[in-house]
Amino acid sequence: MKLKKKYRSRIQIIADILSVIEDEGGKTGVTRILYGANLSYDRLMKYLSELIDGGLIRKSEENNKSVYILTKKGYEFLREFRKIKKFAEAFGIRI
Amino acid sequence: MAIERVDLIMETVSAIISFSVAYYSMKAFKITQNRSLMYLYYGFSILGACMLTRVIATTYIVALARSLEAKTRILVSTASLIYGAMRTASYALFVLAYITRAGGEPKLETAIIAPIILNPYFEFIEVALLIYVVAQSAINFIELKNANSLLIFSGFTLILISHLAFMYSIIMKPVYVLAHILQLLGFTSMLIMLLRVGR
Numbered sequence: 001m002k003l004k005k006k007y008r009s010r011i012q013i014i015a016d017i018l019s020v021i022e023d024e025g026g027k028t029g030v031t032r033i034l035y036g037a038n039l040s041y042d043r044l045m046k047y048l049s050e051l052i053d054g055g056l057i058r059k060s061e062e063n064n065k066s067v068y069i070l071t072k073k074g075y076e077f078l079r080e081f082r083k084i085k086k087f088a089e090a091f092g093i094r095i
Numbered sequence: 096m097a098i099e100r101v102d103l104i105m106e107t108v109s110a111i112i113s114f115s116v117a118y119y120s121m122k123a124f125k126i127t128q129n130r131s132l133m134y135l136y137y138g139f140s141i142l143g144a145c146m147l148t149r150v151i152a153t154t155y156i157v158a159l160a161r162s163l164e165a166k167t168r169i170l171v172s173t174a175s176l177i178y179g180a181m182r183t184a185s186y187a188l189f190v191l192a193y194i195t196r197a198g199g200e201p202k203l204e205t206a207i208i209a210p211i212i213l214n215p216y217f218e219f220i221e222v223a224l225l226i227y228v229v230a231q232s233a234i235n236f237i238e239l240k241n242a243n244s245l246l247i248f249s250g251f252t253l254i255l256i257s258h259l260a261f262m263y264s265i266i267m268k269p270v271y272v273l274a275h276i277l278q279l280l281g282f283t284s285m286l287i288m289l290l291r292v293g294r
Contacts, residue, residue: 011127084123087292090243092235093131093196095123 009095013037015081017047018056018074026070027060033068103153105275106146112282113143115289131196138188145181149174179217186224189251193231218262225255246288253281 008016020036021028034044048068051057056074060067070078088095117139124132152174159170232248260274 009127009129081126083292084126086243087119087123087289088127088129088132089235089239089241090247090288090292091131091135092193092231092238092244092247093129093135095127095129095132 011081011095013039013047014051014056015078015085017044017051018070018078021057021068021070022075022078026075027067029065029067102272102275103150105279106150109279109282110143110146110150112286113139113146116285117143119289119292131192134188134192134195138185138192141181141188142185145178145185148181149178152178179221183217183220183224186221186228189228190224193228218258222255222258222262225251225258229255243288243291246284246291250281250284250288253277253284257281 016037017033017039020033023036024032030041030044030048033048034041037044037047039047048057048059051074052059054073055071056077057068057070060069085095117136120132120136120139123129124136152170156170156174229248229251232244232251236244236248238244254277257274257277260270260277264271264274
């Protein structure tokens with residue numbers, strides 16, 4: 001049986017990355033995000049760089065390891081995205 | 096005169112709700128760039144503008160009716176034509192929102208919608224378009240089984256029933272107010288969904 005591949009939009013991937021960081025208490029390393037967001041390393045690094053540029057997350061060093069921290073703007077984006085998702089889903093629109 | 100005032104108030108409230116849904120759709124479109132949300136935004140904006148146009152035109156026509164009968168008749172038919180065309184366009188946009196929601200290009204069905212906007216039998220076309228929208232919102236509710244999708248399904252269903260009542264009101268006048276009540280209830284259902292989402 002062929003499994004139907006579920007399409008994930010760019011905005012959904014961004015929300016997934018931010019949700020993983022949020023679930024880890026607002027701060028986590030790249031490995032956790034990799035597993036949680038289900039992305040390849042290269043793609044994840046591109047997204048993380050975009051999110052840092054957009055001010056949604058920031059990078060920090062802890063015990064010689066890189067950690068990504070969700071910013072206030074990131075929390076606000078996630079809150080807004082969840083509302084929008086509920087709104088779109090009510091009309092049957094998947095985002 | 097009392098009935099006319101009530102229907103205008105109800106239509107104004109419905110228009111405000113329609114603009115609120117349009118505003119939220121626009122906000123969602125800005126963040127997601129999803130085309131279906133853009134069609135919802137245009138659809139609800141036109142629908143709101145259409146209802147406000149009717150309120151203004153009716154108020155003006157009622158005021159004018161006492162003095163210039165011939166001019167009033169032309170105004171009524173012009174206003175009906177604009178109202179019908181705007182409403183049909185907004186429902187066509189809702190259909191488009193459902194057709195394009197998978198993210199692909201609009202299919203052949205879309206091409207059929209465009210020319211019928213020029214058809215004079217607006218009420219029938221509006222009902223036909225709304226049946227499609229109601230069916231899609233019903234499918235969505237069956238899939239999701241949540242309160243928000245139920246509110247949208249019941250909203251569109253009530254608006255569809257209100258159209259049938261509007262058609263029936265041509266032969267039975269008292270149904271006209273009932274049609275407006277049903278329309279307002281439909282938009283109220285959508286407003287409840289907006290309030291739930293915005294919490």
